[in-house]
Amino acid sequence: MDIEHIRKDFPILNQQVNGKPLVYFDNAATTQKPLPVIQRITDYYLHENSNVHRGVHHLSLVATEAYEKARSFVANYINAEDSKEIIFTRGTTESVNLLATVLSPWIQAGDEIVISGMEHHSNLVPWQQLCERNKARLKVLPVDLDGTIDLNFLKKMLTPQVKLLAITHISNVLGTINPVKEIVRIAHEQGVPVLLDGAQGIAHAKVDVQDIGADFYAFSGHKIYAPMGIGILYGRFTWLRRLPPYQFGGEMIDKVSFEKTTFNELPYKYEAGTPNVAGALGLEAALRYVEEIGLDNIFDHEDKLLQYATKKLQDIEGMRIFGHAKDKAAVISFLINGVHPYDLGMLLDQMGIAVRTGHHCAEPLMDFYGIQGTVRSSFGMYNTMEEIDVFADAVEKAVQMLR
Numbered sequence: 001m002d003i004e005h006i007r008k009d010f011p012i013l014n015q016q017v018n019g020k021p022l023v024y025f026d027n028a029a030t031t032q033k034p035l036p037v038i039q040r041i042t043d044y045y046l047h048e049n050s051n052v053h054r055g056v057h058h059l060s061l062v063a064t065e066a067y068e069k070a071r072s073f074v075a076n077y078i079n080a081e082d083s084k085e086i087i088f089t090r091g092t093t094e095s096v097n098l099l100a101t102v103l104s105p106w107i108q109a110g111d112e113i114v115i116s117g118m119e120h121h122s123n124l125v126p127w128q129q130l131c132e133r134n135k136a137r138l139k140v141l142p143v144d145l146d147g148t149i150d151l152n153f154l155k156k157m158l159t160p161q162v163k164l165l166a167i168t169h170i171s172n173v174l175g176t177i178n179p180v181k182e183i184v185r186i187a188h189e190q191g192v193p194v195l196l197d198g199a200q201g202i203a204h205a206k207v208d209v210q211d212i213g214a215d216f217y218a219f220s221g222h223k224i225y226a227p228m229g230i231g232i233l234y235g236r237f238t239w240l241r242r243l244p245p246y247q248f249g250g251e252m253i254d255k256v257s258f259e260k261t262t263f264n265e266l267p268y269k270y271e272a273g274t275p276n277v278a279g280a281l282g283l284e285a286a287l288r289y290v291e292e293i294g295l296d297n298i299f300d301h302e303d304k305l306l307q308y309a310t311k312k313l314q315d316i317e318g319m320r321i322f323g324h325a326k327d328k329a330a331v332i333s334f335l336i337n338g339v340h341p342y343d344l345g346m347l348l349d350q351m352g353i354a355v356r357t358g359h360h361c362a363e364p365l366m367d368f369y370g371i372q373g374t375v376r377s378s379f380g381m382y383n384t385m386e387e388i389d390v391f392a393d394a395v396e397k398a399v400q401m402l403r
């Protein structure tokens with residue numbers, strides 16, 4: 001992989017921050033966008049902009065065709081059986097909320113929903129609120145200290161009361177790549193459907209929804225070099241066909257009278273109102289870009305960055321890294337004895353290095369480790385070994401200053 005060549009596609013990386021070359025290690029929060037993605041959005045607004053599915057005029061047909069082609073591209077990318085199973089949303093958060101809303105009639109008093117202890121708030125709070133409303137119970141599959149889950153424990157938790165398992169593909173804090181295929185197999189043996197939170201999974205793992213077997217898979221475009229404000233809810237046709245609509249309004253209807261409304265077919269039933277067409281086209285461009293570079297090349301490079309950074313950080317006195325799964329994505333959360341993560345993050349920023357500090361929207365996981373937050377460095381395809389050297393030196397320097 002020619003990183004220098006790739007970096008030319010990401011002009012934002014080529015800038016100084018506080019007088020130092022920017023080192024962008026906050027990719028788990030959002031990735032930067034390559035020129036082909038930016039160009040696709042620009043081209044859309046320069047030449048194709050129109051509302052979709054509504055007009056007989058030229059531009060409307062062009063925009064509609066492009067939008068539906070983007071849907072088909074996403075379907076192929078994650079190997080969905082049918083593009084009707086691809087719902088465009090604003091992102092993972094909206095995808096999960098959509099599902100929590102439409103599954104509500106299926107969740108009765110006394111039912112249970114299982115999540116894991118490493119969930120992002122986006123895949124926790126919607127289920128907790130649904131349980132509260134419907135007098136159901138939220139059960140939490142515990143995380144081990146090394147940041148993994150115990151599949152035997154999962155088996156025991158999947159009692160007949162359980163109506164859904166909602167679990168992350170990859171943890172945004174620990175980097176743990178959960179064995180999702182095995183998880184789905186275990187859940188299905190008990191007749192429990194599975195939602196996978198793929199916000200990180202889409203960027204750091206090969207996602208083949210038919211192979212994994214998940215009933216639902218949610219992700220955000222912006223984690224995989226696509227624009228913000230666009231995401232996907234994949235749902236098996238047999239599920240989505242049965243579930244009620246989410247939001248009501250234009251596009252999602254079949255026939256409307258003052259007395260009664262019937263609803264449109266999939267996927268439009270779940271896309272009320274004007275969608276983010278430019279976002280969908282940007283997502284297609286990002287997935288094409290990733291495919292062109294090659295998923296294996298990207299994952300291989302990210303793994304090298306992860307191994308190298310882990311080794312370098314471990315040499316720093318007082319270092320505590322959270323998440324030691326054998327299968328781990330390029331995310332390192334850490335603390336250093338006697339150093340507040342926020343102070344470290346601020347000093348790193350002064351040296352041009354962007355990392356995330358805080359609870360990473362996973363407060364219960366922080367409680368489990370008895371900490372308030374961590375510093376998190378997370379890598380993308382454009383990061384380099386040299387940047388890791390700069391980062392490790394900067395951490396050492398900052399620690400000396402703070403101690």
Ligand code: PMP
Pocket residue numbers: 028029091092093094120122123168170171172197199200220361
């Ligand atoms: N789940 C995980 C694992 C995440 O990392 C994130 C984003 N940090 C989300 C859910 C929420 O994604 P979004 O904010 O794009 O909706």
